[in-house]
Structures are given as structure tokens and as C-alpha cells.
Amino acid sequence: MFRYIVRRLFQLLPVLIGVSILVFVGMHIVPGDVAVLLLGDKGTPEALDRLRHELGLDQPVYVQYFHFMADVLRGEFGISLRTRQPAWTEVWLALPMTVELSVSAMLFASLVGIPIGVLAATRQYSLFDSVSMIGVLISVSMPIFWTGLLLMMLFGGTLHWFPIGGILDEGISLPRITGIHLIDALWQGNYQAFWSAARHLAMPAVALGSVSMATLARMTRSAMLEVLHKDYVRTARAKGLTERVILTKHALRNALIPVITVGGLQLGILLSGAVLTETVFALPGVGRLAITSLLARDYAVVQAVVLIAAVFIVMINLLVDLLYAYLDPRIHYA
């Protein structure tokens, strides 16, 4: 197993190098001269040339790429044009919001999706099965930015159950420890802030998690159906075990293996959804940072977000593979 992990980590190298080349090339051929963008209108031709030289923009492209890689490996992603802060700081400040949102969305997706799948499978062709599978089809097909808008209009605007956008109610202050509001609030024993943060997070998490919820429900249903027709389940029934024991101990445990894989891969997909969800609900996360930076031509920040996201996804995929091997003893990796 250890050797497998090491080998897989080495196999990641070409992919990560490819990612860096793609980002570098993309940001290199993006229209707009960085020196002009940095100096604005005040730039005399001499000052521009000096800055280009300082930034290394007058060197050959491959030299620039190696400088870029050296900087990235040291954690230097350049300076944000908008805030004049290091791009890495910008991403670091926005990251907890996205983590909080994605994890909540994943929790919602699993806690709702998996039970729906199990119930639908045990009652195949029942009314519940049909209704929930139609619901799943609709959830999968809904664009999440529209789901977000609908939730806001219905539960925020009309019913006033949940606040529309933002993170905390006005007047509540929460000193930053981790940046993850729910954890910070609990840590400081500030239950009012916790409640406020949870209420603000509810709709974005449901909107972002809806597609994954539907995917997990579908996946769980088909995996359960397959397992329920296996011989060992029939044996368990013949032995006279109760239906509950058969479902939880024999069927669900085996059915969950592919579901966990799909769930892990969903985490990567959630990152894309986070860009849209954060835009809809005005949450200061990485996704919104990426889009505002892109629209403001603040490419250093875009580059940092994209690189970090890609590394994150590659790691998640590796973890999912390892988890799969760990959970399913039938799989052997040499």
C-alpha cells in the first residue's frame, strides 16, 4: 500500500507540471500588458521598460516559466493589482469561506441523498421511488445559480425564513480564528453568532449541494439494488436476520463503496459550483474572488486560485482512490 501511494504521488508530477504550464501559458497570452496594468496612466515609456525588466518580462518565455515555477514553489503567486496584497494572501483569506460552504453542501448532499437512495431501492417501483427519482432528475438538471435565486426569492424574499446573502447578521461581530464561521463561533462560545452563521449558510449550502445530492441518491439507489440481489443478502434473509440488520450490515456497507467514490469526486465538482453559488449569495469565497479578479484583469489572483484548485482536485482524486482501496479489500494495488 505504501509503495502504491509513493508511486501514485510520483505519477501526479507530470499532471501538476502540465497544470502549471497551462496556467502559465494562459496567463501569458491573456490580452493586456502587466506593466501597463500595474502603472496605470502614469507610466512613461522608460518606467514601463524598467518595470518590465524588474518583472522579468523582457526575458525569453521559458526563462519566465522557470522563474514562475520557482516563485510558485516558494508560495509566491505575485501581487494582486486590485489590493496590492500578495495574491496568496487574498486566496488564503477567502479559502475558509469556500471550505465551509463546500463541506456544508457535501453534508447536505450525503445526509439527504444517501437515505433517499436507500429508501428508493428498498421500495423499488413504489410511489416513493418514482417521486424521488423524478425529483432527482429535476435536481440534476437545475442550474445551481437558478436554484440559488429561487431559494432566495422563496425562503428569503417571500417567507422571510432565511437571510438573503451575506455571512452574519448586522451587529454581530466574530473575531477570526480559523475563518470558518461556524467553528469560530463555537470556539468562542458565541451561540448567537453560530445560529446567525448557520442561517446564512443554509440556502447556499442547499443550492450548491442539490446536484450532488441528486447524484448521490441515484448512485446509492442503483448500488443498493445491485447488492440487494446478491446471494449473500439472500443467505442473510434465509438465516432469518431482520430486515434492518440485512440493510445496514450487509447491503448498505457494500453499496456505499462506489457511493463514497462518487461523493469524493463530487467535492471537486463542488468547486466549480462554488463560483456560481458565491456569486449568487455574495459570499466572500475563493470562487467569487476568482471571478471578480478575472473581470478586473487581476490575473495574479486568478492564477493563484486556479493552481491551488487544480492541486486540490488532484489530491482529492488520489485520496478517493486510496480510500476505495482501503474500503474494498477485494482491490489489491501492487
Place this chain on the structure above:
Amino acid sequence: MSNSLPNTTAQGAATSTSHTKTPIQRPSLGYRFLRSPSVLVGASIVIILILIAIFAPAISPYDPIKQNFKIQLQPPSADHLFGTDEFGRDILSRVFHGARWALFVGFLADSIALVFGVTLGLLAGYYGGWLDGVIRWLTDVMLAFPYLLLAMIVVAVLGPGITNAMIAVGVVYMPQYIRLVRGTVLSIREQEYIEAARCVGMSPTRIIFRHVLPNCIAPIIVMATLAIGWAIVETAGLSFLGLGAQPPMPEWGAMLASGRNYMLTAWWIATFPGLAILVVVIGFNILGDGLRDVLDPYLKR
């Protein structure tokens, strides 16, 4: 394809005695399509949408772009079934015209992904070796990005606009086709009929087009159908973020973006374009699932 009536179980008893010599016939493909409720429902939705898109100028009650500030933000009524937006434009007309953009963009983005993805997948799967290595590396790299961020980079490079958003979405879906086709080709490359074709001296190009590609066509059709729906959502998403269609174009994603500003006072602006996207995507999803069941029973989930 034969048009003869298939031996279904209903008539089986009567026909099997009279046709004892003929082998059991598989129902023809066309017949199986007609028997599948998913295909029928999905295809109906898609056909209705195509008709709306084609006849949008004829069936739209108003001009989708002309502004009329006397009738700003009117709720749905008999005059304006879906209401009017902040510029007094009729939303129903804009939704109808939006169908043109959605289908056009979805179809073209999907075609870009399909043409390049299938070609690269065929090459990688059939030739193997270093070519396969390079193409697989490219695929892995592209799949390492969250698809929306990848699309954002492409738009950043090309500049915002509906055409570039479409290209971006095409690029993002390309790896899916590469993987699908490469896997299918690998599974049929060593089959005896390919070997036979090689022995007869067929050129690789001819083998690919005559024997390999036709055997990959079923999963490609399924993928292409599902991907049109996804591509429409992604492009609308890019427009929603301000990277795709620009105002005053009647595009559903851009309409949702402007509806967001009037969410609390004029719910209809953001509701109907979203509903339109939902219907389109459901249509393509149902059709794709149905096609999968009909074309390839082994692919059934």
C-alpha cells in the same frame, strides 16, 4: 435496417409457428426507439424546443430587444404572459429567442468537444504508444481543473462573449469524449475482425473509419445528447457570471443575471429563463438516458 415487424412477445405465439425456420429477430432499432418512453418524452421536449427556436420571430408577441420604459417591471398578465423586465421588454419573447441561442450554443459547443475529443480518443486508443501517452497526459491535466475555472481561463484568454464562452465549454468537455472513445477503442482494438482487416491489408485510416468508429458510435451518441444539455447550462453559467452573452442579447444566463437585481420586487424576471434552462436540460437528460437504454443495454446504470 429492416423495416419488417419484429417478433414481439404479443404476436410471438402466432408467428413463431408459421415462421419456425427464421431465427429470432431482434426488434429493429426504430421500433425499440418508439417503445422507449424516455426516448419519446425526451425527443418530444427537444423537438418542441427546436420548433420554438426556429419560429421564435414568428411566435414571439413582441420584439425581444426593443425597450419600452412605459411598461417596466410589469408582472405576468394577459398582454405579457411572463411579464416585462427592467427595460420594459417582453420576457416571453426573450425566452423564445433565448431558445435559439441556447440550442445554437449547446450544439456548437458540444460539436467542438465531439470532433476534437473523438479524433484524439481514436488516435490514442488505436495507435497507443507515445501518442496515447501524450493525449492521456493532456486529458489528465485538463481534468485536474474545476471545469468552470478552466472555462474561465479560456474566456480570459479569448475575451468575454458568447462565441468564446461556447468555445470554452467545448474545450472543457473535450476530455470526456477522449476518455470515452479511448476506452471503447481499447476494448475493440484486439478483436478478431480488426485483426482480420489488418491481415487483409486495410490501411489504418480505413480500419478506424470502417470498423473502429462505427463500433464506438452508440456511446458517443449518448454522450453527445447528454452533453448538449450540460453545455447549455455551463454556457448560461458563464453568461450569468458576465463572461458570456452581453446585454441586450436575449440569452437565458444573462437574463438570470439581470433578474437577480430585481429578485425581491420582480420574481418573474429570474424565474422564467431559469425554467426554460431546466426544461431544455431535462429534455436532453431524458433523451440521453433513453438512448443509452436502447442503444446499449450493457451501459445501463
